[in-house]
Amino acid sequence: MMRSWLTCWGSVLPIIVLGAVLRETRLLDDGLVDGAGVALNLLVGRDALAAGVVGSAFLQTVTYLSAMIVPVILVVVGYGTRLTRVGVRQAAPLVLVRFTVMLLIALAFNHVVVDLWLGLPPIVEASIFTLLILPPPFIVPIYLPRERRDELTLANNVLSLHTVISVAAFVVFVAVS
Numbered sequence: 001m002m003r004s005w006l007t008c009w010g011s012v013l014p015i016i017v018l019g020a021v022l023r024e025t026r027l028l029d030d031g032l033v034d035g036a037g038v039a040l041n042l043l044v045g046r047d048a049l050a051a052g053v054v055g056s057a058f059l060q061t062v063t064y065l066s067a068m069i070v071p072v073i074l075v076v077v078g079y080g081t082r083l084t085r086v087g088v089r090q091a092a093p094l095v096l097v098r099f100t101v102m103l104l105i106a107l108a109f110n111h112v113v114v115d116l117w118l119g120l121p122p123i124v125e126a127s128i129f130t131l132l133i134l135p136p137p138f139i140v141p142i143y144l145p146r147e148r149r150d151e152l153t154l155a156n157n158v159l160s161l162h163t164v165i166s167v168a169a170f171v172v173f174v175a176v177s
Helices: 002-024 030-043 045-051 053-079 085-117 122-133 146-176
Strands: none
Touching: 045 053, 085 122, 085 146, 122 146
């Protein structure tokens, strides 16, 4: 089951990456890119596209690009990260409120739904806990509109501080479990 899912995802990932690149470079409209990607995947499929020389080269190029996306995002986000005392004081209220709410939801959901109602194993509790204490997506600062660029430092500080708190909470959770 897992292997077939990975095979399916591997055939779609290059098309998703190509769509993201075209969307971000503003070469095509969002709806057109998404529709073209879905149509290409349904009508042609990866195997038919990879059968030809041009199609195979295209898929290999997009596969290489997809491998670079995560490191590029991390470099862009990491470049803007400057966690200072002032930044921590500024971001702390937002992070503490968000983290506290998500922590309470995780603990309550795990106890009531996962443990009492469904009786699932502890690994499910750990996965739900981990999912809910994670910081917001690191790509958020990249998508801030130009007119809100003054909030970029705050967004980076929130992400940095939330990451530190999430790692500490995960270590405590693993030690207690």
